[in-house]
Amino acid sequence: MKFTEEHEWLRVEGDLVVVGITEHASEALGDVVFVELPEIETQVAKGDEICVIESVKAASDILAPVDGEIVEVNEALADTPGLVNEDPLGEAWFFKMKVEDMSQLDAFMDEDEYKDFIG
């Protein structure tokens, strides 16, 4: 699993990258009450704001971590946004991307580096 400085995690499944937010991020956000997911079959570029998470406190964006195509979104989050707090690293994945160039992931942190990053 890889981690971004925006507190997303990325897990490779074949030629897909599964994206979610870290436990640290979900704790900082507080109780999540609404998730707006991207549309599937959209091409996104690294840094695009593609998801919105609303917690009891505020709205935050999820950025596309790499270039690619959104091929699947986790519809369960629309009805049960609280999953983001309950199981951020598992059931509460946000979307899957088809990524041509997997070397884009090389620059991201591994788990130990991420732990150092969040201190």
Next chain:
Amino acid sequence: MADLMRTGLYDLHLELGAKMVPFAGYEMPVQYPMGVLKEHLHTRAAAGLFDVSHMGQVILPITAVAALEALVPVDIAGLGLNRQRYAMFTNEAGGILDDLMVANRGDHLFVVVNAACKGADIAHLRAHIEGVTEVTDRALLALQGPAAEAALARLVPGVAAMRFMDVGTFGWQGADLWISRSGYTGEDGFEISVPDAVAVAFARALLDQPEVAPIGLGARDSLRLEAGLCLYGHDIDTTTTPVEAGLTWAIQKRRRAEGGFPGAERILRELTEGPVRLRMGLRPEGRAPMREGVEIFAEATGGAPIGRVTSGGFGPSIEAPMAMAYLPAGLALGTTVYGEVRGKRLPATIVAMPFQPTTYKR
């Protein structure tokens, strides 16, 4: 947070694992480990303890009734012994300087004002009234929720007989507690002014009750919003009149007939003719909250904004988003309007408030 003030319960908040944030010049608990959502639901299901010691507590001589009436459109002379009333300081334009609680405690009036306004409020009071005393040696706690009476009555048996908006003095371990049956959550509950010397011990005694959990400012805001209660500086301010804010219930008959308060000309005219705009409740469709600042439109496309959200968020008890906005007064309940969220116009229905039924013990 070096320049921030702390309440007497600061160390207790830390011990309870609170996340502290700056609020109105104080370092205050925004949430405890339970989290905003569960704290909110706990308050509606059992009882929540809030530290509201940052609010201003002020004593006025009982002879100041007429002088206070000159500052508020509220009937203070008709306030019975050991009773409390909601009021607001108005300005000459009819705008609201702050909202407050006034209690008739027999030999004096006890006033509670918002933390963010207390300096200005006390200066305002002193400019018009002799003998204004700020109370600086007492904490203020709120115990709210359906189990508040049972929990508090174990420590202070007399409170069970109080009704909504009653006030009284009760003893606890030799200290005088000034208690009112009121609050800011829509639930039955109490606000308790307690001497600093015993404030922590009293808070601990309440937290020892099985129903009671500590609740932060985050849940305080979602609870008051579900209850349809205004937050000063957001839903009411110097640009809104009490009539526009839907607070006409707080202006008693005698004051409507006699006037004699700042802004009376405009406020009495709006009472007769109706205001141009009115604070209304909105229930957005779906789950996306419409937060403060979201512009409201009459149509799904085009046109100019007809209003703006003054408070908005997600209601944990109603399990849906909710908002307040000032909208043209003619709009009927049930009308669909549109809030622009991240560039998209999302439908919302105008509804009556409160969003969550209140449970005051009348």
